[in-house]
Each structure stands twice: as C-alpha cells, then as structure tokens.
Amino acid sequence: MVNEIKKTEDNVISTLGDIKRAVSDFTDMFADMKENISNELLKGGDEIKRREGKLERPPIAFHANYLTDLVHDTTDEIVIFTKSVINEGTGYDTSTGIFTAPVGGLYQFSVHTCVFRGYYAFIGLVLDGKVIAGGSNYDKDSYTCSTVGAIVRVRSGEKVWVKSRSSSSNNQLYQDAMKMNTFSGVLVNN
Template sequence: MTFITLVAFLVIFGMYSFHVLEAKEPLCSKFAYEEQLLEKMIRTEIKVETMVNEIKKTEDNVISTLGDIKQTVTDMFADMMGNITDEMLRRSDEIKRREESFTKLFEETRTNLTSDMKAKREEELIQLQGKLERPPIAFHAHHVADLVLDTSDEIIIFTKSLFNEGTGYDTSTGFFTAPVGGLYQFVVHTCAYANKYAFIGLVLEGEAIALDSNYDGNYYTCSTVGAIVRVRSGEKVWVKSTSSASNRQLQQDSLRMNTFSGVLINK
C-alpha cells in the first residue's frame, strides 16, 4: 500500500507542479506573442499587397508593351500591305497599259495586213480579170508572093497565115494593126537568093525599129531580126525592103521559109 500510495502521490504532485508553473507564467507574454504574430502578419500582408501591386503594375506594363508591340506590328503590317498593294496596283496598271498597247498594235497590224492583203487580192483579181477579158493576140505569117525587092521601100507581104489570134495581121496588105495597146514582140526571118542582097527593116508607124542585111555570093542564106516595142492601139507594124535594086531578092523553097510573127507580151 505504501508503494502505491507513494506513486499516486508523485503523480498528483507532478500534476500540481505543472499547474503551478503554468499559473506562474506571465499572462502578458501570450498577448505579446499574439501582437508580435499579428504585426508579422500585417507586415507580411503589406509585403504581399506590395508584391501584388508590383506584379499588377508589371502585368500592366507587360500588357501595355504587348499592346504597343501589337500596334507596331499591325502598323508595320498595314504599311507593308499598303506598299504591297500599291506595288501590285502599279504593276497591274503597267500590265494593263502594256496589254492595251499590245492589243492596239495587234489591231493596227491586223488591220494593215488585212488592208494590204485585200488590196493585193483586189489587184490580182483585176489583173486576172484583165487577162481573162483580154483576148490572146498573136500571129505568124509566111510565104512572100513577090520575092524581087526592086521597088523603093517595098512592103514585104506575107500572104499566108499559120494563125492570127486577134485578127491583127492582114495577109493582103502585110500590115499588123494592134487591136489593143501594149508591149509586143515581133520577129522577122528572111532568106536571100544566092549572089543576091536582102536589106530588111521592121517598121512601126514608118519608123524602123530593127534592121537586117543578108548576102552570100554562092549560097542561099537566112537571117533573123526582131524587137520588143510598145505599140498603141490602132498603130501599124510591117516589114519592108530598106534598099531596093535589081540584085535585091528573097528566096523560099521547101528548105527555106520567110516569116513574120508577133505576140502581145503584156498590156
């Protein structure tokens, strides 16, 4: 009992001592601690509020800076787009002007080419029509009835006609009368009797346009003379002896032929 009583006493004494000690602690220390703690909390809250204000101010600055950057970028982009748009418009106008110039040049070239082709076609049609409307004019006559050339300026008449397109040559007179004016070619082929002379002239309206002479003491000889000349409609061309005497004589036989021919080359 004594040991148990002792233990209980010690426990009760310890509890009493604890309460006594707790009761002896100054009551003001608790309030001081709380005051200090409150002060710390207030200071901490002020610091936090200051930090919040600083953060908000920083956030506002960041937002303002971002806004300025955004506005700058927007302005730069707008300027760039404006420059690009202006350049595109300028190039578009230039392309349009070039297109209009090319179109105008093409139209002028096409018009000129069409006009030239039309004029050339009309000219060719007129020429073709003239050729179609123009009868062929050509003749070829032979066989001289009077071979002796003893008369001054004697007209040599070729009495036979192989063809006479346009009926310009007259076998009775020896004259070729141009049905139409134009450029003609005439050819005279004559043969001289052996040991005889032949002096021949091609005449247009009384004016000699070609001359020839032919002679051989032992053989019959032949020669040809011709001319290309412009003849007006109605003018006459003929062949004559330019020197007449008893020793002037032509020759024709089965081996030799005297001929007079002509053809209209162009009007």
C-alpha cells in the same frame, strides 16, 4: 419600303439607260464596220473586174509566111507575107502585110528572110513609119537566111510591117520547103 422601291426603280432605270447607250454605241460601231467592210468589198470587186478584164482579153499572136512577090527592088516597098499560120486577135492582114495592134502593150516581133545566092535583101521592121530594126542578107555562093527582131511598146491601133530598104534589082528573096520567109509577133504584156 417605298424608299427602297424607289431606289431600286432608279437603279433599274439608270442601268437601262446605260444598256441603251451601250447598245447605241455598239450599233454605231457595227454600222461603221459594215460601211468599211462594204467599201473594201467594192474595192476588191473592182480589182477582180480589172484583173478579169486582163484575163478575158484574147491572146494576140500572129505568124505569117509565104511571099508571092520575091523581088523587092523598090525602097519602102512592103513585104507581104500572104499565108497566116496563126492570127490570134486578127491583127495581121495577109493582103497588106500590115499588123495592126488590137490592144496596146509590149510586143515581140521577128522577121526571117532568105535570099538567092548572089542576091541581096535589105529589110526593115517598121513601127508606124519608123524603122525599129533592120538587117541584110548576102552570100555569093549559097542561099542564106537571117533574122531580125525587136521588143517594143505598141499602142492600140498602131501598125507594124516589114519593108524593103533598098532599090536595087539585086534584091530578091528566096523560099522553098527548107528556107521560109516569116513575119511573127506576139503580145508579151499589156
């Protein structure tokens, strides 16, 4: 009987050892799973923060019109659109006529100009000193308008403006309620 009890005790101790090892293995496995899940959650949290940063970034868009100076007879003279219809992100300066990109990204710009009959306009859309689009207007018999545009990648802090590309005294823009000179831009993607 003592042998039977001893045998049963050994079986119980052996089984308890097996259970202890199994619990230890499960504990290690759960610890690894917990660490993996924590790492994945951290990665997901970082991705969410990155995306939220993009969503929280205010829209960048401006549309300006009205010229106080219609005669542009000097080459490289900046055409200043003095009234801001919209200026989301406050990148456009109505006193200088220059848009400074608050954030880098892909932008679309458009310039619309009108001229007196018999006068010319040679304009350029400029990104940090380089003309990226240009156009001209002329009609001897009537007032005429034209539009120039571009889609470009702009770095944060870079400047975009409109300039005169000719030094003729016949360069004169025109505006009234029906024919408006405008300069606009919008951040398409960053």
